[in-house]
Structures are given as structure tokens and as C-alpha cells.
Amino acid sequence: MTEQPAKPMMETRGLTVRFGNAVALKNISLEVRRNERLAIIGPARSGKTTFLRCLNRLNDFDHDYSRSGDILLDGTDIHGPEMDVVALRRRIGMVYAVPVPLPWSIRENITYAMRMAGIRNRRVHAEKVESSLKLAGLWDEVKDRLDSHAQDLSGGQQQRLCLARVLALEPEVLILDEPCSGLDPISTARIEDVLEELKARQSIVLVTNNTMQASRASDRTAFFLMGELVEVGETKQLFTAPREERTNDYLTGRFG
Amino acid sequence: MRLSPAASQRAAVAVMWTMTAATIGVLAFVILYVLARGLPHVTWEFLSRAPESMGRRGGIFPMIVGTLAVSGMGVLISAPIGVATAIYLTEYTRKGMLTTIIRFGADCLAGIPSIIFGLFGFVFFAVGLGMGLSILSGGLTLALMVLPTIIRTSEEAIRAVPQSFREVSFGLGCTRWQTVLFVVLRSALPGIGTGIVLSLGRSISETAAVMLTAGSAMGLPQSLFDSSRTLALHFYILAREGLPMSKAYATAAVLIVAMLGLNLLAYGLMKRFHAKAR
Incomplete structure (x- = not known):
């Protein structure tokens, strides 16, 4: 118990989000612990993706977006005056539902963010390309064609490239928005394996529509419904003995 | 039935x-x-020599230089302004009063007959600002004329870049300016290039606007303040003044070949653009 630091890696306190007049998230207080894989499940339009996009402030670009409540990263308010949004987005790596490789080579896709962050050393680039591709489990498949076009990769490979691209920045938190929604079971299994290994380095938040994936690939699970956090708990407990009626209904397929 | x-x-x-x-x-x-x-x-002599006795004999070399100078200048001035405007309209503003006014203005500008631009250029640049009939006046006038085309084609090319590319770039901790410069513009470049090449073609073939601003001097221009006759205007004067039609048609042939070349270039760029945006 003493090994776990008091502060969670990330934490929201009473987070309420509106887009115009529509309430997307209601009073969410949820913590992301260090080195855990937190899954977020729930039916469509329950606020899962909105929640993720709050964590790296990607919603800021939406002109209808308004928020109340706080989000803390390692104890620091991410909306505070000393927080640099650009740096924040490097600390919180995001992987999207649809893999979006930029229309360049595999190598360029990974070095882009480093170059923009001012890292110009070619040797560092090469090391990072190799280490991040290895972490994402893609190195062996692409090591001989790093300069070929990223869009020539298969869907599963593209998604692992997107993962590698984010990992190259060594983020403290990894947020994934239904990363396997368009992938076949084998590609899905590979990504789940990678997440298992990454847990030692990062905190992981995994939004998924696939409840089976949550039960396989997470330590704790949160259930969102219509913008509310219904229940959060150890994955095993939540799936076998949910405290809330609504969680049970969702898991047994009575709605959603 | x-x-x-x-x-x-x-x-x-x-x-x-x-x-x-x-x-x-x-x-x-x-x-x-x-x-x-x-x-x-069209012989090497024709392309490389100056005209003699009002174009009855000799070639069109000064006109080739004049055409390149005037239209090149027009595009060099309008391209940066047009692309910057397009970036501002697409990446930095929301749809609103201001952008509507700018777009409306650009569309109106595109519909104005070139002779009006010529008249404006003559009154404003040549007389008002004292630039005289010169490459400078002609280039500035052409720049105004093709500006709307460049803005609109650049805007379309920039809008065609998927929104997800921008999200990815922001998500990777890149600033808006970095995203515009290294992701958006890089992908939109062939489309923007197409617009610029087409504008260059329009400048080269323009007659009315350059007649009133760049003048019709036949000598080889020595500076941007010299008057210079363009190919299209040379053709117009030859045909109009009853000078040898062979010279007029030869000039026209040179113009047409140049235009075909430019359009092929634009087509090639466009193909590359569509191949990239798959």
C-alpha cells in the first residue's frame, strides 16, 4: 500500500461538459491510477469519447464546448495558467478510433512530433523510431521499409503505427478511443498484448464499445451512461458482480 | 409516340x-x-531576335521577355497574398461576417472584366503612383486580377485536407501554425500549385489589362520601370494594324504552345494532388 503514491496519475473532479445547451458529461469524478489500464465502456453517445478528449484538451477546438469542474494531471490543474496545452498533449498521447497515418513515410510519421518539439538530432530520431515501433509490436514487420508510404500498411499495422507515433513522445498517459473498432480479431489481440506490456510505463485509458475487450484488457472498468459515471471498479468485480442495476442490464445486453 | x-x-x-x-x-x-x-x-531567328519595322520583320524576343516579366511578377505578388488569405479564411477564422465579406469580395473581383482592371491599373499605378507604363504597373494589375483565382483554388485545396490530419497533429502536441505549415500546406501544395499555374496562364494570355498598364514598347526592357509589350498584345497589334499575318500567327502559335504546356503542368499537379488525397 505504501508503494502507491497518494496522487493519482490523472483525476477529474466534478467534470461537467456542455456542447451548446446539450450536456455531454454530468459531474464526473474519476481517477486514473499510475500504471493501470482503465477501460471505459458504455453505449454510443454516453460521453466516453468526450471524456477522453477532455483529458488532452482536444475539445478546446470545438466552439460550442464549455466545461466546469477540474482535471488534474499529476496533481496539476491542466487548465491552470502555468499549463502549456501543447506540452500537455505531448504528455497525454491519444490514439483515435480510425487509424490516421499522415500521408508520408512510416519514419516521417514517427519523427514528425519530435521535429516539431525541436528535437533535430538524427540519431535520436533513429533510436526513437526503432524503440517506439518495437513497443508497438510493429518493428519486425516494417524495419526494412521505413521509408515506404504509411498508407500502404494494413489497417492493423496503421493503428500500431499510430500507437508508435504517440509512444515516441513517451507520454505519461495513453488514451485510446476505440482503437480496435475497425480491426480484425488478430490485430485486436496484438494491440491488447501491447497495452498489457505498456502498462509498466504508462497509465492507460481505453475507451471501447466492446465489453469483452474491457474484461480482457483492463484492470479497472468505468461504465458511462448518458453522460453519467454509473459505476467504476475492479474489472473482475464489475463484470461478475456489478453494484448497479443499470450496469448489470448493460452487460447482459438488455439495452445499448 | x-x-x-x-x-x-x-x-x-x-x-x-x-x-x-x-x-x-x-x-x-x-x-x-x-x-x-x-x-x-516559328524559327530560332523568330524566337531570339528583336522585331524590325514595327514587327514586319524580325522576331519576338523582347515580347517573350516582357511576357515572362509582367505575368511572372503578377503571380509572384499575388501567390503569397492569395495563399495567406486562403490559410486565414480556412484555418484561422470561423464562418462569420468577415469571411463572408472577404469571399464575396473575391468573387466580385473575379467577375470584373479585365479592361476595368487595366483602366484601374492605369489610373492608380501608372498615373496615380507615378509608375508609368511599366512592367511594375502591369505586374501589379495582373496580380489584382488573378488574386481571386488563387484565393479560391488555394481555399479548396486546403479544405480538401482531411480534418483528421489536423486532429492528429494537434494531438501530438503540435501548434496550429506547425500543423498548417507542415501538415495542411504540405498536403494542399499540389492543389495550390495548380491554381498558381492556371493563374500564370491567365496572366500570359491577358491583353486588355496589360495594354493599358505595361504599354506596348517593343524594345528589350532593361528594368521593371520600362514599358514592355507582351506576346498577346503583340499579336493583337500585328493583326489590328494589318502587319504581316504570318508574324501574327507565329506569335499566336508560340502563345498556344506555352498555354498547352502550362495546362499540362497544371493537369499533372492536379493528378498528383488527387493521388495523394486518396
Whole structure:
């Protein structure tokens, strides 16, 4: 118990989000612990993706977006005056539902963010390309064609490239928005394996529509419904003995 | 009388085929007619020598230089302004009063006849600002004329870059400016290039606007403040003044070949653009 630091890696306190007049998230207080894989499940339009996009402030670009409540990263308010949004987005790596490789080579896709962050050393680039591709489990498949076009990769490979691209920045938190929604079971299994290994380095938040994936690939699970956090708990407990009626209904397929 | 569906289908195809053939036929006829009359008179001497006795003899070298100078200057001035405007309209503003006014203004500008631009250029640049009939006045006038084309084509090219590319770039901790410069513009470049090349073509073939601003001096221009006759204007004067038609057609042939080249270049760029945005 003493090994776990008091502060969670990330934490929201009473987070309420509106887009115009529509309430997307209601009073969410949820913590992301260090080195855990937190899954977020729930039916469509329950606020899962909105929640993720709050964590790296990607919603800021939406002109209808308004928020109340706080989000803390390692104890620091991410909306505070000393927080640099650009740096924040490097600390919180995001992987999207649809893999979006930029229309360049595999190598360029990974070095882009480093170059923009001012890292110009070619040797560092090469090391990072190799280490991040290895972490994402893609190195062996692409090591001989790093300069070929990223869009020539298969869907599963593209998604692992997107993962590698984010990992190259060594983020403290990894947020994934239904990363396997368009992938076949084998590609899905590979990504789940990678997440298992990454847990030692990062905190992981995994939004998924696939409840089976949550039960396989997470330590704790949160259930969102219509913008509310219904229940959060150890994955095993939540799936076998949910405290809330609504969680049970969702898991047994009575709605959603 | 009623046609069966199959017959009406055949009739429709026949009508459309005829229309298409007519379009291509007219184009081919104009090009071939001018080339046939002009190309035999296009020699190295013609391209490399100055005209003599008002263009009756000699070549068109000063006009080639003048054309490149005036239209090149027009595009060099309008391209950065136009692309910057397009970036501002697409990446930095929301749809609102201001952007509507700017777009409306650009569209109006595109519809103004070139002779009006010529008149404006003459009054404003040549007389008002004291630039005289010169490459500078002509270039500035052409810049105003092609600006709307460059803004609109650049805007379309920038809008065609998927929104997800921007999200990815922001998500990777890149600033808006970095995203615009290294992701958006890089992907939109062939489309923007197409617009610029087409604008260059329009500048090269422009007659009315340059006549009133760059003048019609036949000597080789020595500076941007010299008056210079462009190819299109040279052709107009030769044909108009009853000077040898062979020289006029030869000039026209040179213009047409240049235009074909530019359009092929634009087409190539466009193909690359679409291949990239798959």
C-alpha cells in the first residue's frame, strides 16, 4: 500500500461538459491510477469519447464546448495558467478510433512530433523510431521499409503505427478511443498484448464499445451512461458482480 | 409516340456524345488552325531576335521577355497574398461576417472584366503612383486580377485536407501554425500549385489589362520601370494594324504552345494532388 503514491496519475473532479445547451458529461469524478489500464465502456453517445478528449484538451477546438469542474494531471490543474496545452498533449498521447497515418513515410510519421518539439538530432530520431515501433509490436514487420508510404500498411499495422507515433513522445498517459473498432480479431489481440506490456510505463485509458475487450484488457472498468459515471471498479468485480442495476442490464445486453 | 427506355437511353448517349465531340472539335480546330498557320514561321531567328519595322520583320524576343516579366511578377505578388488569405479564411477564422465579406469580395473581383482592371491599373499605378507604363504597373494589375483565382483554388485545396490530419497533429502536441505549415500546406501544395499555374496562364494570355498598364514598347526592357509589350498584345497589334499575318500567327502559335504546356503542368499537379488525397 505504501508503494502507491497518494496522487493519482490523472483525476477529474466534478467534470461537467456542455456542447451548446446539450450536456455531454454530468459531474464526473474519476481517477486514473499510475500504471493501470482503465477501460471505459458504455453505449454510443454516453460521453466516453468526450471524456477522453477532455483529458488532452482536444475539445478546446470545438466552439460550442464549455466545461466546469477540474482535471488534474499529476496533481496539476491542466487548465491552470502555468499549463502549456501543447506540452500537455505531448504528455497525454491519444490514439483515435480510425487509424490516421499522415500521408508520408512510416519514419516521417514517427519523427514528425519530435521535429516539431525541436528535437533535430538524427540519431535520436533513429533510436526513437526503432524503440517506439518495437513497443508497438510493429518493428519486425516494417524495419526494412521505413521509408515506404504509411498508407500502404494494413489497417492493423496503421493503428500500431499510430500507437508508435504517440509512444515516441513517451507520454505519461495513453488514451485510446476505440482503437480496435475497425480491426480484425488478430490485430485486436496484438494491440491488447501491447497495452498489457505498456502498462509498466504508462497509465492507460481505453475507451471501447466492446465489453469483452474491457474484461480482457483492463484492470479497472468505468461504465458511462448518458453522460453519467454509473459505476467504476475492479474489472473482475464489475463484470461478475456489478453494484448497479443499470450496469448489470448493460452487460447482459438488455439495452445499448 | 413514346420511346422505349432502351431507345431513349441510346438517344441520350448519342446527344451527349455529339455535344462532347463538338466541344473537342472546336478546341482542336482552333488550335490546329493557328498552329498550322503559325508554326512554319516559328524559327530560332523568330524566337531570339528583336522585331524590325514595327514587327514586319524580325522576331519576338523582347515580347517573350516582357511576357515572362509582367505575368511572372503578377503571380509572384499575388501567390503569397492569395495563399495567406486562403490559410486565414480556412484555418484561422470561423464562418462569420468577415469571411463572408472577404469571399464575396473575391468573387466580385473575379467577375470584373479585365479592361476595368487595366483602366484601374492605369489610373492608380501608372498615373496615380507615378509608375508609368511599366512592367511594375502591369505586374501589379495582373496580380489584382488573378488574386481571386488563387484565393479560391488555394481555399479548396486546403479544405480538401482531411480534418483528421489536423486532429492528429494537434494531438501530438503540435501548434496550429506547425500543423498548417507542415501538415495542411504540405498536403494542399499540389492543389495550390495548380491554381498558381492556371493563374500564370491567365496572366500570359491577358491583353486588355496589360495594354493599358505595361504599354506596348517593343524594345528589350532593361528594368521593371520600362514599358514592355507582351506576346498577346503583340499579336493583337500585328493583326489590328494589318502587319504581316504570318508574324501574327507565329506569335499566336508560340502563345498556344506555352498555354498547352502550362495546362499540362497544371493537369499533372492536379493528378498528383488527387493521388495523394486518396
